[in-house]
Amino acid sequence: MFSMQSSWAQQPRVNDITWSVAAELPAGKTQAVQPGLAGVFAGTHQNVLLIAGGANFPEGMPWQGGNKKYHTDVFVLYPAADGRYAWGGNTFSLPLAVAYGASVSTPGGVFCAGGETKNGYTDKVFLMKWNPVSKAAETFSLPSLPIATANAGASLINTTVYVAGGETVQGVTSSVWALNLAAASPVWEAMPPLPAPRSHVQMVAQSNGEESCLYVIGGRRATTSGISERSSGTWCFIPGQGKWTTGSPISDGHQQLYWSAGTAIACGATYIILAGGDDGRLFRNIEAYNVRLKAAVGESERLAIQQEKLQLLNNHPGFNRSVLLYNTATDTWTKLGEMPFPAQVTTVAVKWNGDIFIPSGEVRPGVRITQVIKGVIDKPAFFSKWDYALLIAYFLLMLGIGIWTSMKQHSTLDYFKGGQKIPGWATGLSIFGAKLSAITFIGIPAKTYATDWTYFFLLMTIIMAMPFVIRYFIPFYRKLSVTSSYEYLEKRFNYVVRGISGFMYILLQLGRMGIVILLPSIALSVVTGIEVRTSIIVMGLVSLFYTVLGGIEAVIWTEVVQVIILLTGAILALILIPMHLISGPVGMSQTLQHYNKLKLFDLRFDFTSSSFWVVLIGGFSLNLIQYGCDQTVVQRYLTTTDEKTAVKSLRLGAWLTLPSTIIFFAIGTLLFLFYRDHPAEVNIALNNQDTIFPWYIVTQLPKGIAGLVITAIFAAAMGSLNGSVNGVATVVVNDFFRRFMPLRPDKFYLRAARAVTLAVGLFGTLIAWLMASWGATSLWDEFNLILGLFTGSVGGLFILGIFTRRANGPGAVIGFVCSALVQFILMQYTHMYLLMYAFTGLVACFVTGYLASLFFSRPSSLEGLTIYKK
Numbered sequence: 001m002f003s004m005q006s007s008w009a010q011q012p013r014v015n016d017i018t019w020s021v022a023a024e025l026p027a028g029k030t031q032a033v034q035p036g037l038a039g040v041f042a043g044t045h046q047n048v049l050l051i052a053g054g055a056n057f058p059e060g061m062p063w064q065g066g067n068k069k070y071h072t073d074v075f076v077l078y079p080a081a082d083g084r085y086a087w088g089g090n091t092f093s094l095p096l097a098v099a100y101g102a103s104v105s106t107p108g109g110v111f112c113a114g115g116e117t118k119n120g121y122t123d124k125v126f127l128m129k130w131n132p133v134s135k136a137a138e139t140f141s142l143p144s145l146p147i148a149t150a151n152a153g154a155s156l157i158n159t160t161v162y163v164a165g166g167e168t169v170q171g172v173t174s175s176v177w178a179l180n181l182a183a184a185s186p187v188w189e190a191m192p193p194l195p196a197p198r199s200h201v202q203m204v205a206q207s208n209g210e211e212s213c214l215y216v217i218g219g220r221r222a223t224t225s226g227i228s229e230r231s232s233g234t235w236c237f238i239p240g241q242g243k244w245t246t247g248s249p250i251s252d253g254h255q256q257l258y259w260s261a262g263t264a265i266a267c268g269a270t271y272i273i274l275a276g277g278d279d280g281r282l283f284r285n286i287e288a289y290n291v292r293l294k295a296a297v298g299e300s301e302r303l304a305i306q307q308e309k310l311q312l313l314n315n316h317p318g319f320n321r322s323v324l325l326y327n328t329a330t331d332t333w334t335k336l337g338e339m340p341f342p343a344q345v346t347t348v349a350v351k352w353n354g355d356i357f358i359p360s361g362e363v364r365p366g367v368r369i370t371q372v373i374k375g376v377i378d379k380p381a382f383f384s385k386w387d388y389a390l391l392i393a394y395f396l397l398m399l400g401i402g403i404w405t406s407m408k409q410h411s412t413l414d415y416f417k418g419g420q421k422i423p424g425w426a427t428g429l430s431i432f433g434a435k436l437s438a439i440t441f442i443g444i445p446a447k448t449y450a451t452d453w454t455y456f457f458l459l460m461t462i463i464m465a466m467p468f469v470i471r472y473f474i475p476f477y478r479k480l481s482v483t484s485s486y487e488y489l490e491k492r493f494n495y496v497v498r499g500i501s502g503f504m505y506i507l508l509q510l511g512r513m514g515i516v517i518l519l520p521s522i523a524l525s526v527v528t529g530i531e532v533r534t535s536i537i538v539m540g541l542v543s544l545f546y547t548v549l550g551g552i553e554a555v556i557w558t559e560v561v562q563v564i565i566l567l568t569g570a571i572l573a574l575i576l577i578p579m580h581l582i583s584g585p586v587g588m589s590q591t592l593q594h595y596n597k598l599k600l601f602d603l604r605f606d607f608t609s610s611s612f613w614v615v616l617i618g619g620f621s622l623n624l625i626q627y628g629c630d631q632t633v634v635q636r637y638l639t640t641t642d643e644k645t646a647v648k649s650l651r652l653g654a655w656l657t658l659p660s661t662i663i664f665f666a667i668g669t670l671l672f673l674f675y676r677d678h679p680a681e682v683n684i685a686l687n688n689q690d691t692i693f694p695w696y697i698v699t700q701l702p703k704g705i706a707g708l709v710i711t712a713i714f715a716a717a718m719g720s721l722n723g724s725v726n727g728v729a730t731v732v733v734n735d736f737f738r739r740f741m742p743l744r745p746d747k748f749y750l751r752a753a754r755a756v757t758l759a760v761g762l763f764g765t766l767i768a769w770l771m772a773s774w775g776a777t778s779l780w781d782e783f784n785l786i787l788g789l790f791t792g793s794v795g796g797l798f799i800l801g802i803f804t805r806r807a808n809g810p811g812a813v814i815g816f817v818c819s820a821l822v823q824f825i826l827m828q829y830t831h832m833y834l835l836m837y838a839f840t841g842l843v844a845c846f847v848t849g850y851l852a853s854l855f856f857s858r859p860s861s862l863e864g865l866t867i868y869k870k
Contacts, residue, residue: 014380014699015684017323017356019340022374023085025051025360028073029093031058036368037071037360039099042348043110046130048088049077049352049372050110050137051359055099061366063313070097070118074137076130077372079353085372092137098122102154102163103348106181109140111161114149121148121168125179146177146188151261151346153203153219157212157239162191162205164216165198172197172221176237191237195244197221198231200346202264206272209329209450209689213238215272217326218250218259220280226291230258230280234326234333250274252322252335253679262319263349263358267377269689270329270450271682273336275358275375276343279320285312286365316364319343327679329450329689330672331595334679341373379685382698383528387707394565394711395542398558398718402546405554412749415551416483416730418639422553426560427645428652431636432660433559433566435462435626437720438520438713440664441566445693448668449675452599454610458835459661461619465627466654470647472802472867473628478643479864484734485634492801492865494809495739500816501794502735505631508791509724513764516720518771520713523694526686528710532772539718540765547722548757552639552730555722562715569712570663572705573697577670580700582677591676597669608831618835621842625795627654632727671696721764729757792841793819799842800849805866807853815849822848 027034037054044050052074060066072095076088101115101122109129115122123145129138145163152166159182166173174194179186198219205212214237221229234247250257262277289309296302321339326332344361351357356375363369409415422430447455476488486505490498521535546554583591592598602611627633627650637646671692675682683695697709733753741748793816800807800815807815822844826832832840862868 015325015336015680015682016378016380017336018376018378020374020376021341021371022357023077023087023372025075025370025372026087026091028071029091030071034370036370037099038346038362038368039101039115040347040359040361041094041101041103041110041112041115041128042350042357042359043103043105043128044350044352045105045109045128046132047079047353048130049085049350049357049359050128050130051075051077051372052094052110052112052128052137053098053101053115054360055116056368057366061313063310063366066366068118070099070116072097074128076137088135090136094128095126095139096122096124098124100150100346102149102152102166104154104156104161105350106156106161108181111142111154111156111181113154113161113163114145114152114166116150121150123148127181142181143179143186143188146190147173147175149173149175151199153201153216155203155205155214157205157214160239162203162214162237164203164214165194165201165219167199167222172199174198192242192244195233195235195246196231200260200278201231202259202262202274202277204264204266204272206266206328207270207689208236208238209270211238211240213328215247215264215326215328217264217272217274218262218277220258220260220283226294227284227287228280230260230284232256232258234331236328247326247328247331248333250324250326251333252324253333254335257320257322257324259320259324261345263344263347263361265349265351265356267351267356268682268684268686269691270327271684272326272328273349273356273684274322274324274326275349275356276319276321276323276339276345278345282312282316313365318364319345325679325682325684327675327682330676330679332676332679336680339373341371342369344369344373377685379526380683383530383710384703384707386704387528387698387710390704390707391711391714394715395538397561398542398546401558401561402549402554405546405550405557408553409549409551409750411746412483412733412753414553415750415753416635416638416734418551418553418556420639420641422556422639424640424645424649425652426556427636427640427649428656429563430556430559431633431649431653432656433563433716433719434632434636434653434723436563436566436660436716437516438523438717439516439720441570441713441716442519442523442690442693444661444664445668445671446690448597448665449671449692450689452597453665453669454599454602454612454615456600456661456665457612458615458619458622459657461616462623462627462654462657464620465624466650468624469628470650473634473798474637474643474646474650476802476865477634477637478646483635483638484731485629485631486731486735488865489797489801489812492859492862493797493807493812497797497809497812497816498735500813501797502731504794505731506728509632509728510760510764510767513721513724513760514767514771516724517717517764517768519690520717521768521772522688523691524710524713526683526688526691526695528694528698533769535714536765536768536772539714539721540761540768543718543722543725544758544761544765547725547761548754551753551757552635552726555726556636556639558722559719562712562719565708565715566712567660567663569709570660570667573667573693573701573709574663574670576701576705577667577674577696580678581670581673583673588673591673592669595672597672607836608833610833610835614833614835617839618833618837620839621792621795622835622838625791625798625838625842629795629798630727630791631731632723635727635730667693674700721761725757725761725764728760729753732756732760792823792838793845795838796842796845796849800846801865802867804850804853805862805868806858807850808856808859810856811849811851811853814852815845815847818848818852819845 040054057066072093074092098115109127125142149166174197176191201219202217232249321343342363347361525532
């Protein structure tokens with residue numbers, strides 16, 4: 001199967017699905033020969049595929065007098081050692097013969113609801129499990145549906161199963177029901193109904209780019225006229241909002257299509273595949289013949305109509321074999337290709353170990369197939385020799401900088417402060433680069449591609465925080481001549497406060513190192529073919545080489561190079577993406593307005609979402625802490641010749657945020673427009689939304705330029721890693737080694753600094769290596785959550801020390817502990833948005849720390865340690 005490829009793409013093929021026959025359905029207990037089944041329950045549990053129930057016509061076609069037979073058989077398909085599949089030796093049974101129910105895989109088993117029996121519709125619900133010990137299929141009853149229903153859809157979000165639409169004795173329904181399987185006593189709850197009654201829908205759960213949603217696609221509705229109402233609708237239900245929205249109608253990219261009784265499967269980060277279905281054209285013709293037969297006058301007319309109907313049934317070409325792709329993030333449909341086998345309807349598509357399985361099903365009226373069809377999604381990875389050459393050249397340059405700066409490292413002053421001779425412009429670029437990680441480079445375009453610009457002001461709060469840092473923080477660090485920002489806390493309070501803060505910084509950076517190196521490794525692996533662990537090792541070792549040898553000076557100069565490469569790559573992407581858009585300015589403007597993609601302000605007073613107030617308050621608190629207290633940034637203020645130069649460097653680093661933020665957000669919006677114009681250019685194999693920008697880079701940018709931009713991602717990751725490594729080494733040596741091993745020669749501390757740098761870097765690389773096997777979907781939010789939880793309380797200690805005269809050491813410690821408890825309670829018992837944790841941690845520490853200080857004596861001497869002159 002081929003997707004459309006444009007002339008500028010580096011590779012000719014994406015989104016190939018290789019279809020094959022995985023197995024042939026065996027005969028059941030009561031059948032010598034298996035004619036195939038329609039309306040089966042199917043799903044996976046304990047790494048086996050369970051196929052149960054179903055119906056067929058073993059005695060002949062229904063128009064030839066054959067009767068429909070319902071079955072109880074449960075078939076078990078195992079993965080064999082040679083990559084093939086084998087059926088279990090025993091056939092198990094359901095508690096009732098049933099077909100055309102709804103089923104979905106859950107961690108606890110295959111959820112099965114409703115269906116049709118020989119006596120009519122059923123409301124029975126059960127969980128079908130595989131017991132690997134007894135090698136038996138087992139069923140466990142669940143609460144019955146509120147009404148007997150067949151031909152409904154079912155999907156799972158978290159622990160809740162949703163059942164939507166279907167046929168009842170009252171007719172086609174729009175009801176939607178939810179059952180929380182994790183509840184102690186699960187009870188069906190009525191949800192907002194479908195916008196219209198539908199049966200035979202395609203229903204899946206998939207992310208819309210922000211959260212998991214229900215998607216109900218197509219379907220049909222039987223009417224009193226005898227001619228069914230077909231649907232091409234795409235409906236989305238967002239559980240958090242409790243409402244249905246309407247998306248683009250089903251289409252092959254050229255014309256609108258009606259679709260029902262087909263198979264649908266969620267793939268990748270935001271994609272849904274429809275693999276064959278009934279477009280309703282011949283189905284409606286058959287219904288039209290039935291209507292004419294009822295209205296026929298005389299036997300001859302009836303026989304003539306019957307003959308025409310039989311000719312259609314006997315020569316039915318089968319159902320629509322098109323494979324359609326829907327991108328939930330861009331709300332676009334396209335056709336990927338066609339099934340090489342007859343399209344199967346009234347069956348279920350199941351994801352099993354990353355592959356698609358479609359068991360049996362109906363291929364023509366009354367006709368089933370016995371095959372279990374398997375689809376394997378190819379995982380293309382592209383990187384040209386020119387791209388590799390640029391990447392290797394970059395690594396060699398970094399190694400050269402490490403060797404060059406190592407020649408200047410003669411003391412801890414050189415190693416931790418660069419001899420206080422780094423130019424202000426270089427320090428400014430380094431300050432900018434220290435917080436411009438690969439998470440920013442990849443995560444912001446990905447988030448904007450899927451959402452809007454509401455996060456824009458999060459980065460603008462860096463500029464808002466800058467005057468406060470210049471006025472109240474930098475003067476303390478320069479006048480006190482500290483090496484670690486936490487030295488101030490000991491001078492202001494006591495060593496316990498300094499030790500706690502330094503230790504928390506170390507923990508944060510160790511966790512952060514794993515995240516900032518893992519994210520680009522995952523993204524680069526899926527688009528370049530470089531294995532995740534290989535990326536982690538290469539970035540870790542090269543970063544360690546120059547950081548161990550050259551200290552903070554190597555960190556700063558490599559970050560200067562990294563920032564230049566990163567911004568150059570981003571600007572190139574910003575220029576090139578618009579060149580490949582099909583829509584004109586008017587069309588683009590209408591699209592962006594329709595999907596509200598440029599929304600900057602969400603003025604709701606809602607602290608459970610990324611509203612403007614959350615972004616403003618949380619972002620300001622977060623950046624005040626990072627730029628005012630975080631050792632990774634503070635250390636750079638200390639590398640310049642004087643305070644004035646340090647202030648200029650911060651201004652440069654902060655103001656660079658404005659153009660870079662506009663660039664990265666604009667790239668995300670342009671990616672949205674590009675993939676709306678070229679919907680087949682996405683990669684359905686990419687499970688992480690954060691890979692959308694790297695995927696565009698390697699498939700759409702010219703050779704060499706792609707390598708430059710991918711190198712920028714490596715650069716951003718390595719910049720964040722080496723900054724953290726050097727910062728941790730600085731804190732360990734100055735806040736702990738010098739404290740407990742005083743009066744040693746400076747060479748001892750220099751050797752210790754290099755040893756700690758090496759150990760910390762290896763540990764961070766190991767953490768990333770281990771995290772590579774844990775999996776993650778969007779690390780952007782996780783990254784900010786960690787920052788907020790850990791830095792809020794530490795930031796409160798600095799605010800408490802700088803802005804009050806009454807606060808003391810014991811009060812500060814109590815404030816820190818209380819703040820940590822408040823953060824834990826908020827995390828466990830509220831739905832507060834993640835950005836607010838920086839603010840709540842800071843405020844909780846400040847308030848409780850100040851109040852607790854009232855119970856202890858005043859500090860004796862605070863000259864030069866607060867904002868107050870006396």
